[in-house]
Every structure is written in C-alpha cells, then in structure tokens.
Amino acid sequence: MVGALADRHRNHQPPADDGPVQLRRVRRHQRLPGPAFSPVSYDWLVIGGGASGLTAAVLLAQEGRRVALVEKSPRLAPLLRGFRRGNFHFDTGFHYSGGLGQGEILDLFFRHLGVSERLRTTPFDLTGFDRVREPGQAEFAFPVGEERLEERLCREFPGQEKAVSGYLAEVRRACAVHPYLDLDAPLAGSGALFGLDGTSLRKMLSRWTDLPRLRRLLAVHTLLYGVPPEEAPFRLHASVVGPYYQSVHGLVGGGLALAEAFTARLAELGVDIFLGRGVRELLFTPAGTLRGARLEDETVVETRGCVATLHPTLLPALLPEGVFRPIYRRRLLALEDSLPAFTLYGVCRKPNDLLRGRNIFLLGPLKKGLEDSIYLTAADNGPGSGSGLIAIAPVPSGAVERWKDSVAGRRPAGYEAYKAEQAAQLVRRIEEGCPELGGIEVMATATALTMRDYLHTPKGGLYGVRHRLGQYNPQPRTRVANLLLAGQGVAAPGVLGAVLSGFLTCGEVIGHERLRERVKACR
Structure with missing residues (x-):
C-alpha cells in the first residue's frame, strides 16, 4: 500500500x-x-x-x-x-493525554483525521494516573473519573466537600462553553475560545478554599504547560485538566x-x-x-x-515591512515563552513498575508552592533490562542565558559542567523521593538551548508561547x-x-x- x-x-x-x-x-x-x-x-x-x-x-x-x-x-x-538510546526510546512530545477515551474529543478528532485506525491506546492506572509525593505527607493519587476524584479529595480533606464540589463544577462549566471541547456547545466566536483574560487559577482556587495543600494539589497540573498558578488563566487550566478528569490514556x-x-x-x-x-x-x-x-x-x-504554525515571534521576519501593522508586530515580538526546564532521560538499573501507567509529581516543601517540582514519566521501554524514565524539572528563566551564543555539538566546558551538576542533583532528588526506582543511569539531558536548537524556537521554552493573563496571544x-x-x-x-x-x-x-x-x- x-x-x-x-x-x-x-x-x-x-x-x-x-x-x-x-x-x-x-x-x-x-x-x-x-x-x-x-x-x-x-x-x-x-x-x-x-x-x-x-x-x-x-x-x-x-x-x-x-x-x-x-x-x-x-x-x-x-x-x-x-529519540533512542540503546534499548530505550524516549518520548519528547507525547507522554499521556486526556480526551482519548471512546467517543471523547481527541478520539473524535483522530477519527475525523483518518489516523485513529493506526493508533492503539492504552489506559492509565484507574486508581491513580498521577501521583503526588510531598514531604511529610502521604502520597495523593489522582484517580480516573471526576466522581472518583471528588470522593478522594473529600476523603483527604474532610470539611472541604463544598469547596471540592464547587471547584470541579467550575472546571466542567469552563470546558462546556468551548465549542471544540464540547461539540454540542453553542458556537462562539473563535477569537474568544481560549481567552487570556478573566480570573487566574490562583484566584479561582482561593475563592473555594483556604487550605494551601488542597490549592497546590489542584494546581499541580500547571507543570504540564509551564505557567505558575498566579499567571495561569483559569479557563485555560480547565481546558487542560478537564479531559484528564474524564479519562487518561497513552499510545502504544x-x-x-x-x-x-x-x-x-x-x-x-x-x-x-x-x-x-x-x-x-x-x-x-x-x-x-x-x-x-x-x-x-x-x-x-x-x-x-498559508497556515503558519511556527513560533509566532518568528513570523514578522518572514514578511515584508508594512504587511503587519506596527502594533500587531510588536505584540508578536513581545510574546513570552513558557518556563524553561531541565530534562533528564535515564534508565533505572532495578526493573520496576512504578511508572507503568502512571506519573509521579515530586513536590518540594509546601511553603515553596510548585517551585522545585519534578515530573516523572516512563520512557517507551524496549526489550532491555531496567526501566526507562524521563524527569522534567522547571528552572528559572535565564538559567543557560550565558551560553546562548553557543552551537549544538560545540558547547563550552562550563555548559557541560552545568548539565552534569543539574543531572546529579536531579538524580539525588528522584532517588530520595522514589527509592523504589533504585539506581539511575543518566542517558541524556536537555536544556532550553537543546529545545531551542532542536525545535527552532527563539528561547526553548518547553511548551512554546506562555499562556498567561494579560498577554496578547495571537488568534x-x-x-x-x-x-x-x-x-x-x-x-x-x-x-x-x-x-x-x-x-x-x-x-x-x-x-x-x-x-x-x-x-x-x-x-
């Protein structure tokens, strides 16, 4: 064929x-x-x-x-x-997704695109697709299904039943008004589907609860798009977590x-x-x-x-002067990237199933919010022994700024030393938070410069343009x-x-x- x-x-x-x-x-x-x-x-x-x-x-x-x-x-x-290293294939762009259940929105998109017959989904752990580990606290597992999630949150936080129910209802309402998330919703003007105005995630959570730990748990998935809760539009956050609350799948x-x-x-x-x-x-x-x-x-x-899907800040350089109005051009050039990250691709010497059908979020002390967080997910394992993993840790903007003029394959010694130090620190934290993983062998690492050069983006933000309140993102x-x-x-x-x-x-x-x-x- x-x-x-x-x-x-x-x-x-x-x-x-x-x-x-x-x-x-x-x-x-x-x-x-x-x-x-x-x-x-x-x-x-x-x-x-x-x-x-x-x-x-x-x-x-x-x-x-x-x-x-x-x-x-x-x-x-x-x-x-x-990419591959030895017997392990490491995913860099797809780890898991909501909306892939039978008849759900991403499943329907793939059917219409004619690709669904070539794909096989695999369900994540119903009892806890995302597991959060915090210092001094028992592990919290996000179950698949909104009813299960509400029940577990209410059990974990007695006295917060109204807050949990109310917040989840807000998520449902936010998803229900988007005509490309809910195909039965009234068709709205496309320019307002994911507007970056309105209420921040932090403000929405504060309306419903004053418990810092509950607020942090409900905001943990901001790590999936690199915007802190105080900047993240609640409607955007709802569009990300809403499908996960319904079903969670990976792809074979x-x-x-x-x-x-x-x-x-x-x-x-x-x-x-x-x-x-x-x-x-x-x-x-x-x-x-x-x-x-x-x-x-x-x-x-x-x-x-022409449909241009490149980073929006690169578009003005492709156009003759005067094609875009000066104010629109300045808005495109001023767009901020999502937070950069340090990514580690490794192999556990001890075979285990900790990351099979689930992810781990390792959080720092409660007073630090979502700073010092690590997202752990499984690699697509080959026939070799051990278990592959990917660890993503947000880092401050400008962490590798001093080496921005270097070229892939010819980075200075200082950059390589920085990567080695970051990798060692990350391995220590992972082994402390997940001792069942055993020893970890580092196979590869990536920084914002890696993403910049590999994906041809200006600054190498892990999720491209930042979606934050007050920023004009193009329509x-x-x-x-x-x-x-x-x-x-x-x-x-x-x-x-x-x-x-x-x-x-x-x-x-x-x-x-x-x-x-x-x-x-x-x-």
Missing part, C-alpha cells in the same frame, strides 16, 4: 549532489543554481510539521485542497518522534506512533512535503496578495494561502488575507491543544459549524 502511494506523496529534500535522487518512486527536487520553482501551485502551504501543522494539512487536503507542508527538520514531527509506541500515523495519512491524501529547510520569506504581489513562499534553499512554492486569523496561524501558542498546550488548534484554524477556512458537524458524525 505504501509503495502504491509513494508517487503521490513527495518528500522534497535537498539532494546530496546535483543529479536527481530517486527513493522508491519518490522524486526529490534538484538543487539549481538559481531559484527553483515547485512544479505545481498549491491552494494552501502549511509551515511546520508538528501536531498542529499535520492536523491542518490533513484537514485542508480532506476538503480537496492541494496542500504542501514545509518542515525545517529532516523529518516530520521531530518533537513527537523522540508513544509520539512516534502518532507521527507515523499522520505521515501515512498525508501520503494517502497526496500532500507534498518539503523537508530539511524552512521558509525564508513569504511572497506577495504588488497589490499585497499572498502568492507564495521562498524556502531556505531558494525554492519558490506558489500558494494562495487564528490575521489581517492578511489567507494568512492564518495555528499552534500551541494560538489555542492551548499539549498534543490535544495543538490538534485542537489545527481544527480551530481550519474552521476559519472550512466553516466552524460544518467542521464540527463532520467531527460529530464520527461518534
């Missing part, structure tokens, strides 16, 4: 020499002395091959549009794919399986893919109409429309006709947020009600 589709699914990469390169039946563009032109004109060009870009490309191609996708990395979905094969499912679907739809080079500039007619894009190897791709539609935006910074963080962003943006092209009805038909 793949071979039969190869002539329709072209992966355009710069060849190693000046001659044509043939891969199965896939022909790649030659490198020419002057600007090369793509052989066809496209209806839509999608910039970026992450989850939101893949979603947008599939949705537009399913509508009969001729679509091209440009990805700067040599492979599609580099963050989703992860992790993010790599998702990347391969999308790749196969793009092949079926005949989407042309340009890999290993980014977009250098968007091209316009003298009248100001979008007409194409020039890639980094000078190839010109003609298109009538899907710009003032330039047929230039749309998508990505985590436009809608919400995580795989669900990125996929939802693709739907939200393509709804501007297809029609929101029409698109939602098609997703509903997948029930």
Whole structure:
C-alpha cells in the first residue's frame, strides 16, 4: 500500500549532489543554481510539521485542497518522534493525554483525521494516573473519573466537600462553553475560545478554599504547560485538566506512533512535503496578495494561502515591512515563552513498575508552592533490562542565558559542567523521593538551548508561547488575507491543544459549524 502511494506523496529534500535522487518512486527536487520553482501551485502551504501543522494539512487536503507542508527538520514531527538510546526510546512530545477515551474529543478528532485506525491506546492506572509525593505527607493519587476524584479529595480533606464540589463544577462549566471541547456547545466566536483574560487559577482556587495543600494539589497540573498558578488563566487550566478528569490514556509506541500515523495519512491524501529547510520569506504581489513562499534553499512554492504554525515571534521576519501593522508586530515580538526546564532521560538499573501507567509529581516543601517540582514519566521501554524514565524539572528563566551564543555539538566546558551538576542533583532528588526506582543511569539531558536548537524556537521554552493573563496571544486569523496561524501558542498546550488548534484554524477556512458537524458524525 505504501509503495502504491509513494508517487503521490513527495518528500522534497535537498539532494546530496546535483543529479536527481530517486527513493522508491519518490522524486526529490534538484538543487539549481538559481531559484527553483515547485512544479505545481498549491491552494494552501502549511509551515511546520508538528501536531498542529499535520492536523491542518490533513484537514485542508480532506476538503480537496492541494496542500504542501514545509518542515525545517529532516523529518516530520521531530518533537513527537523522540529519540533512542540503546534499548530505550524516549518520548519528547507525547507522554499521556486526556480526551482519548471512546467517543471523547481527541478520539473524535483522530477519527475525523483518518489516523485513529493506526493508533492503539492504552489506559492509565484507574486508581491513580498521577501521583503526588510531598514531604511529610502521604502520597495523593489522582484517580480516573471526576466522581472518583471528588470522593478522594473529600476523603483527604474532610470539611472541604463544598469547596471540592464547587471547584470541579467550575472546571466542567469552563470546558462546556468551548465549542471544540464540547461539540454540542453553542458556537462562539473563535477569537474568544481560549481567552487570556478573566480570573487566574490562583484566584479561582482561593475563592473555594483556604487550605494551601488542597490549592497546590489542584494546581499541580500547571507543570504540564509551564505557567505558575498566579499567571495561569483559569479557563485555560480547565481546558487542560478537564479531559484528564474524564479519562487518561497513552499510545502504544508513544509520539512516534502518532507521527507515523499522520505521515501515512498525508501520503494517502497526496500532500507534498518539503523537508530539511524552512521558509525564508513569504511572497506577495504588488497589490499585497499572498502568492507564495521562498524556502531556505531558494525554492519558490506558489500558494494562495498559508497556515503558519511556527513560533509566532518568528513570523514578522518572514514578511515584508508594512504587511503587519506596527502594533500587531510588536505584540508578536513581545510574546513570552513558557518556563524553561531541565530534562533528564535515564534508565533505572532495578526493573520496576512504578511508572507503568502512571506519573509521579515530586513536590518540594509546601511553603515553596510548585517551585522545585519534578515530573516523572516512563520512557517507551524496549526489550532491555531496567526501566526507562524521563524527569522534567522547571528552572528559572535565564538559567543557560550565558551560553546562548553557543552551537549544538560545540558547547563550552562550563555548559557541560552545568548539565552534569543539574543531572546529579536531579538524580539525588528522584532517588530520595522514589527509592523504589533504585539506581539511575543518566542517558541524556536537555536544556532550553537543546529545545531551542532542536525545535527552532527563539528561547526553548518547553511548551512554546506562555499562556498567561494579560498577554496578547495571537488568534487564528490575521489581517492578511489567507494568512492564518495555528499552534500551541494560538489555542492551548499539549498534543490535544495543538490538534485542537489545527481544527480551530481550519474552521476559519472550512466553516466552524460544518467542521464540527463532520467531527460529530464520527461518534
């Protein structure tokens, strides 16, 4: 089947020499002395091959549009794919998700996109998919199901029944008004779906309870999108935790399986893919109409429309002066990144099931709130002995600023010493908080510079643009006709947020009600 589709699914990469390169039946563009032109004109060009870009490309191609996708990395979905060390595959972009239960929102999205048949979900521990360990306290386990969660919280915090019930009701109400989280909700204007105004998470929690530990437990999932509770919009937080309160699943094969499912679907739809080079500039007619894009190897791709999923602060550099109004341009350039993190990829020498179907949050003293927290999740284990793990620890902004001008593979000794020290400290804290893991062998580490260079983002924030109160995050539609935006910074963080962003943006092209009805038909 793949071979039969190869002539329709072209992966355009710069060849190693000046001659044509043939891969199965896939022909790649030659490198020419002057600007090369793509052989066809496209209806839509999608910039970026992450989850939101893949979603947008599939949705537009399913509508009969001729679509091209440009990805700067040599492979599609580099963050989703992860990497291997020895017998272990480490996920870098997908660990678990809400909304993947039968008939739930992400499941329906995947069905409509035509990728669900290539994916196999695996349920997380019903009794505790996320377990929180705090100094001097018994472990708290978040069970799957809102009723179970309410019962457990009320048992853990007697006298707080009204607070627990009221807060969970607020989460339900916040999710119920978003027409791409609840397909039966009235269709609202797309610009307000994930507004960054309103009440902060901290204020919402303070309305219901004055117990610091209860507030911290209900805010612990801010670590999944890198914004502290005092800055996080409650509506955004509800959109993240609400699906987790309903069901929690992983994917067999992790993010790599998702990347391969999308790749196969793009092949079926005949989407042309340009890999290993980014977009250098968007091209316009003298009248100001979008007409194409020039890639980094000078190839010109003609298109009538563009969905840009790159980091929003990078967009102004692709446009001629004056295309965006000065105030909009300044807003894009001023966008802040989510908090950076230090990530450790390791292997436990002692085989164990501690992280099988569950995650661990190691928190510091209560007075420190969510500072000094560590998120632990399992790697996608291979046949080797031991158990792989991934540890993510938020760090202060600017922690690696002094080495920002260094290049991957040629970092100075001071940077390597910093990583070694951070890794040693992290291992000590993990072994103290989770003694059952045994000894941990460090396989790899990553900092904000790693993420910056690997994902081609300005500062390497773990979750892209920060979603915080008071910040103007861009909406899907710009003032330039047929230039749309998508990505985590436009809608919400995580795989669900990125996929939802693709739907939200393509709804501007297809029609929101029409698109939602098609997703509903997948029930």
